[in-house]
Amino acid sequence: MAxxxxxxxxxxxxxxxxxxxxxxxxxxxxxxxVSKETVKKAVKSAGNSRKKVETEIGRH
Structure with a gap:
């Protein structure tokens, strides 16, 4: 990780x-x-890993 x-x-x-x-x-x-709320929900469900958040956002 950088x-x-x-x-x-x-x-x-x-x-x-x-x-x-x-x-x-x-x-x-x-x-x-996407909206800020979408990002916050993605962080809550997927954790704070940027890759996981981006993957979670892509699912919706």
């Missing part, structure tokens, strides 16, 4: 979608062409 560090030295994991972070939900929704 981990990068922010300017504060915290690790970020680009392979995950933080369902509680509006900017991440907005990004994924825009990228997939």
């Amino acid at each position: 981990k990068t560090h922010t300017s504060r030295g915290r690790a970020q994991d680009r392979a995950r979608v933080a369902g509680g972070q509006d900017h991440e939900v907005n990004y994924e929704a825009k990228k997939e062409g």
Whole structure:
């Protein structure tokens, strides 16, 4: 998994979608062409793995 560090030295994991972070939900929704609620539901049912979320969105 690709981990990068922010300017504060915290690790970020680009392979995950933080369902509680509006900017991440907005990004994924825009990228997939779906609503924010659809992304949040996908994170809830499939977990926060970006690949799993994208697969779950593709099913609907």
